Amino acid sequence: MTETIVLRVSNLSKSYGGVQAVNAVSFSLASGELLALIGPNGAGKTTCFNLLNGQIAADSGSTEFEGRSLIGLKPRQIWRLGVGRTFQITATFASMTVRENVQTALLNFHGRLNSLVSLAERLYVDEAIELLARVGIAEQAARPCAVLAYGDLKRVELAIALANRPRLLLMDEPTAGMAPRERAALMRLTAELARASAIAVLFTEHDMDVVFAHADRVIVLNRGCIIAEGKPAEVRANREVQQVYLGSGSLFGAEHA
Amino acid sequence: MLEVKGVNSAYGRAHILYDLSLSAKRGEVVVLLGRNGAGKSTTLKTLIGLVRPLAGEISFDGRRIERLEPYQIARLGLGYVPEERRIFTDLSVMENLEVGRQAPRAGAPQWTPAKLFRLFPNLAGMRERPGARMSGGEQQMLTIARTLMGNPSAILLDEPSEGLAPVIVEQMAKTILELKQEGLCVLLSEQNLHFANLVADRAYIIEKGHIRYQGTMAELAADGQVRATYLSV
Amino acid sequence: MQYAPSRLGRGNALPGTPQQKSIEPHLSLSAFLVQLLNGLASASSLFLVAAGLSIIFGVTRIVNFAHGSLYMLGTYIAYSLVKVFGGGMLGFWGGVLCAGIAVGLFGALVERLLLRRLYHAPELLQLLATFALVLIIRDFALWTWGAEDLLGPRAPGLGGAIDIAGRQFPEYDLLLIALGPLVLGLLWLLLTRTRWGTLVRAATEDREMAGALGVNQAWLFTSVFALGSFLAGLGGAIQIPREPAVLTMDLTILSDVFVVVVVGGMGSIPGAFLAAVIIGVLKAMCIGIGIGNVSALGIDFSFSKLTLVVEFIVMAVVLVIRPWGLLGRQQSIPRGAASVEPPLYLPPPALLKGLAAALLMLALLPLFSDRYTLVLLTDILVFALFAVSLHFIMGPAGMHSFGHAAYFGLGAYAAALLFKHAVPMEAALLLAPLVGGLGALVFGWFCVRLSGVYLAMLTLAFAQIAWSVVYQWDAFTGGSNGLVGIWPANWLASKTAFYYLALALCAGGVILLWRIVFSPFGYALRAGRDSPLRADAIGIDVRRQQWLGFALAGVLAGLAGAVHAFSKGSISPDTLSIPRSVDGLVMVLMGGIQTLTGAVAGAALFTWLQDSIARQTEFWRALLGGIILFLVLAFPQGIAGFIRERWDARKDAE
Structure with a gap:
């Protein structure tokens, strides 16, 4: 697979009433890649998503899609460029x-x-x-x-x-509210589509079974900052991530370790 | 404590529950398993009176409740914690608790804000904070605390683990076991079998509005066939 | 149909203004001061009424159209009580307070006996029920107190005036200035420092959840209605020394209050206060400035025009800067209220054949009918197009308009004025709809920035502004007399010929709108209604689509208005009054909002009903209100909805 960078985020920040919801977040995403954004509730995942899709304006930092800056664009303009979205609670x-x-x-x-x-x-x-x-x-x-x-x-x-015909898909908790087998099937489908059509996928998720089985790479946010980034297995073994987010591991299967 | 016999429910023209029967005892944690749309939420909403059953009987603490309004059922000591938390975002933590407050009840544990803050230490530091400025995990704690202010003898929890970080879900499991210790009857709906295994004594599996299976968690764990058929794991 | 008020709308020309006392060419400092105080005094009453409306809406989600009627009842009852009790200190204040309490009790009674039965019905039907109350209360007041204006006595001990920088200012008004902040403080304490207030705020956000936590909603609703009604009644009662009791004060105050609530922010009591003060003071100031602009046309005209403009400007500026009002917040979507619209399928061939047959029948009817029937049928055609154009924005576009008559009226007036200015009838008929569309384009630009009940209130406020301008601009629009002698061209002079014209234009308009619902544009509108979030995510500019949809509906409402003008030969400000707007709502809701054909059925039934009962009794409003109440209680899904439900049930049984 050719590694073209589709999305490049640098030093993205946003604060609400003195609280730094997203703090100097930087990452990039290649075509065909599935990147999971995880972290505790209130860590800034949703804010991060809404910054990317244009629903809220960043305080500072930049987001570039295929070399074009997304800063200041409205959601529908971002859609025109070739960014697709799905929502946590289905909206049809x-x-x-x-x-x-x-x-x-x-x-x-x-x-x-x-x-x-x-x-x-x-x-x-x-x-x-x-x-x-x-x-x-x-x-x-x-x-x-x-x-x-x-x-x-x-x-x-x-x-x-x-x-x-998007080149980037933003999926907010794509498997929330689904049965385990449906979750696996949907993510498998997403991964196939991503690879077949060279679509970059950024998704948030609370189901660690899904994350560890399907993400190529994982970013962990806590209090607005990236605290870990890497392959699923690396992130899973990270002490800090276990402490603030993953817990003892009693809530997801062991088979993907 | 809670006894449901042959309940049928519908939303408008859509028939959701068919001849549903289940029961739960004092000090017992019972889980209702099933996929989205199977009828779990409707079952809990029917019990609390938000959906009026077309037919069937529901008894709580020896009283028939299927024709009562939600507030009357709540005042009998049946607490309800909804899906999506539904805390009052304009109100502070203390005010949210005040809305849930009811007179003490014989035969049920009594709760005060002070006692609840021991159960949910996170909330103690944010008494005056409006609900809108709390994280999902904190809101989930508050919605349970708010229901406990009614001094219930049984509570219904609709998908308490949904959308929460694994660490918070583990805390939630601990809380539910503490409530069980206090003698509460807990009926929860879940999709997360890992979580159900941590807290529940018995399980019902619901599919397309029918109860397909009932048994203890140990029996369910031993029955790979049932898990594969109904829970898709 | 005579809806027109018997005299100038008081809400627009400030009552008790010291215009007589201080006519001077320039606004001196002392005049400025007096106008400021005068505005503050008016603001108090406005605030009381607006706060009541806001509280009731917050908890029950009912836009209480009858709120202005409760205010009017407060004034009338206070007038009578003070007369009975005597004008002494105890008699006057006792009378005012008792009037407030009486209205509060009346509100509680209405809630328990009527509205309680409707909490499970669609929200708009509840609104319809409250409008039925407007009609009934209006006729009750007419029957009890008569059509004459009644001015109450001056308040004992406060009848005089004090000297402010060399000018006289009524003592009573000073008391009113203090009353506003006092009530604001008491309400604030009640809502934030009592358990009742906490429960009210909780229920405002999520009443179903409050119920599941053991809060008795029925009791809460009744108490909230009683409080809100009390505030409206008191707001009316304190006006008796300043303003006469008039039968039309119900709707004039209602539109003022809607503006205050929209500007202040729905659900915000401090916001309502702030907005009442701003609007009260600015209106008073404009009267002050207006003194410098005395024109040959007469003082009244000049004043009123300015006060209207200022209200409009305040609202426009506030909405552009803060779409949710000064102190309001974005409305949360109330739980459990969102109804899922059924899919809209292209009509099956059987239905198309049925419609074609109906059209053919309408085309053949003149061969068998008398003149009277043809006139009634023409009316029905006109109102069918009017109702369908309203349904177009309410149904597929999901924008509830309480002021659709504005565009009907603009079309009618444009047609009449063009005709009067020597434009041939045919050209006037074609140009007039564009004026309706232009009005919708201007008003709609503001309206689509809002949603839900905010949008609805704004449409009503705009319609009221349009009405006031037409009503008071005697030189151009003929004022309250309207315009006469608007006759169709010779070849259309016969009732039959005109009927065919109306049939062609109105049926054509209806078919065009129905067709557009199934076009890509119609899909975009429905997408914006079903899920604005998703529509935005697939690149649809929801606001722009809604704006265009609004304008399109305005064009066709304008067409209906233009046909109406030529069919009647004369028009009056009634064509764009609030009751006319509500007529449209009644038609759409009677027919059932979920079906396309419902609006036509509703228009036919309503027009026929109104025509037949208006000839029966002087108190036709009360009778019409009673019929609306009956229909609302008996057919909560509308007629077409009722038929469809029966149909579905039969299919289920098979």
């Missing part, structure tokens, strides 16, 4: 079918969103089905999103996030 369009959800994203990607007369339902059908097939739920295309099982909704989100 409940009044639409699965296929229409993906079509809506495609309509915008192809710049057709302001059309008043064409029938949206009949546009980009094949492309939408193709995306749904890639995440393995093409057979559910006609169902309303509101009736889908949670694990399937997560897949819909992934299909939507792929609609703009």
Whole structure:
């Protein structure tokens, strides 16, 4: 695999009312790589994510995507550049079918969103089905999103996030609320997609089984600072990480050690 | 303590629970296992009265409660700790506790803020802090403390480990075992089997609104077939 | 239909202003001081009413349209009580206080008997129920106190005036200035220092959770309603020496209060106080400045125009800088309230055939109907388009508008004014919708910055501003008399010909909007409604889409208004009054907001109902209110929703 750096973050900082939520965070991410961002609740993971996707503005530091600065851009401008997102709590369009959800994203990607007369339902059908097939739920295309099982909704989100042919995916707790086997399957799928299409993936996660099995690299945040970075096994053996985050290890399987 | 017989529940037109029966005793920790959407949260919401069952009986402490309003059920001594914590973010820690406060109850442990701060030492240092400025782990402590202020004899915990760092989850397990020591009946819903193993005496497995399995944690640990079929591990 | 107030809206021309006392060309320091105090005195009453509205909304999530009516009841009851008790110290203050308490008890009663049954119904239906109360209370006041303005006695011992820098200032107003901060302090203590207050704040954030913790919501709701109503009643009662009791004061104060609440920040009591002071003082100042601009058209006109502008400017500036109000915070989405809209499917062939058949029937009807039926049908067509354009922004776009009549009225006035200025009828009819759209573009720019009830209140405030301008700009709009002699071109003069014109334009407009719902633009609107977060994440500029959607609805509402103007031959400020906006809401909700066809059904039923009962009784408002209450209680999902539910149930049974 060619190691092209897709995302480069340097000295990113943000404080709220005197509390340093993110403090001089720097890291980079290569195409096809899965990077996990872990840490205790309140360590600054969510803030870090929102800084990257443009929902909040950084106090200082820089973020570059494919050499372009993301500072000052709005979320939708960042999306235009080729960054996809999924959310911790699924956010889909409940009044639409699965296929229409993906079509809506495609309509915008192809710049057709302001059309008043064409029938949206009949546009980009094949492309939408193709995306749904890639995440393995093409057979559910006609169902309303509101009736889908949670694990399937997560897949819909992934299909939507792929609609703009992203080179970077930001996934906030992608497996939250799923059963263990579904978690493993979703992350396996994500890893396959990442490698096949050379997509860089940055994700946060609390399930250490998922992190240790699927991340290529792990960054540990505590109180806004990076306290450890490395291969899963290295991070897992780190004393400080065990103390502030991992605990005694009773809560995840031993098989990935 | 808590006895559920043949309960059916629905949200609007979606039927969620089918002839659900379960029970939990004083001083016992019972876990309801199942994947997202299986009906775990709905079961707990039905018990506390947030969802009114279509049919079936629910008794708590010898009283039928399936037709009561949530506040009446809570005042009988059944505490409810929701998924996603739902603390009052505008209110301080002390004010959150005040909302949960109820008169002492015979046959149930009594709680005061001072006693709760011994159970959750983290909270003691932030009495006046508004809920909005607490981390997820701290909020999870507060939501349990707030429910305990009602001096319940049984509590329902909806996915207490979800979204928490492993260290915090370990603390949570310790807390639940301490509550058990106090004689509380605890019914929790979980997806995390590791966590369930740490705290529970017995388990029910729920799938698509039906109870598919019940047994002690030891029996469940020995039954690879059941775990593979229903829990996908 | 006569909704029009019998006299100038008092909320817009400040009551008790010392204009008579101090007409001078320049604003001297002493005049400035007097105006400042005068503004502070008005602010107190405004604050009481706004605080009550804010508290009620916080806990129950009900936008209490009847809040202005409670204020009006406070004024009337105080007037009567003071008359009975006598004007002595005890009689006056006892009367004022008892009026407040009586209104508080009335509010509690309304909550227990009516609103309690509706807590599980969609929020908008609760709003509809409170509007039904507005109608009923208005007619109750008409029946009890008559249509004459009633001015109460001066407060005993405070009837005089004191000398401030050489000018006279009423003593009573000084007392009012002190009352505002006093009530603010008491409310603050109540909310932060008592268990009741803690529970109220908890329930404001998450009432379901409070219930699960053992808090009796029913009791809390009743007490909150009683307190909020008491504040509104007291706010009205203290006005009796300053302002006469008038039947229209319910809606004028309501829009003022909405502005105060939006500017101050929903749910913030200190914010409401601050906003009441700012708006009260600035309005008074403008009257002061306005004295320098006395025009040949008359003092009243000049003053009112300025006070209107200042309210608008304050609100606009605040919303641009702080979208959630001065001291407000971003609204949290109330738990359990979010209803998931069902998927919208392209209509099946059977439904399309049915609609085509209905259209054909409408086209053939003139062959069989009399003149009267044709006029009624024309009205129904006009209001169907009006209701569908409102549904377009409320349903698919998820923006609740309480002031949609503004665009209907702008269209109507534009058509009439263009016609009056020698533009041919056909051209006027085509240009007028653009004026409606332009109005929607301007107002919408502010509105889409907000969401939920904030947005709704702002739309109402804008509609009220538009109404006031039209109502008071006699020279241009004809003021309260409106404009007459707006007749269609000769080839459309017959009722039948005009009916066909209305059918073509209105049915065409309805079909166009329905079609747009299924276009990419419609999908973008629904995406923004379903999940703004996700819409943003797939690159949709939600605010821009909503803005365009708002403007589009404005164009079609304007078209409905223009057709209406030519069908009636005359228009009055009623066309853009709040009751007209609420008519639209009633139509949409009666039909059921979840179905596209519901708005048409609702418009037909409502227009027919209004037409038939208005001819029955002088107290038609109360009757209409009663019917709305009945419908709300009997069909909480709307008519089309009710039919769909029955249909689903039958399918389930099979």
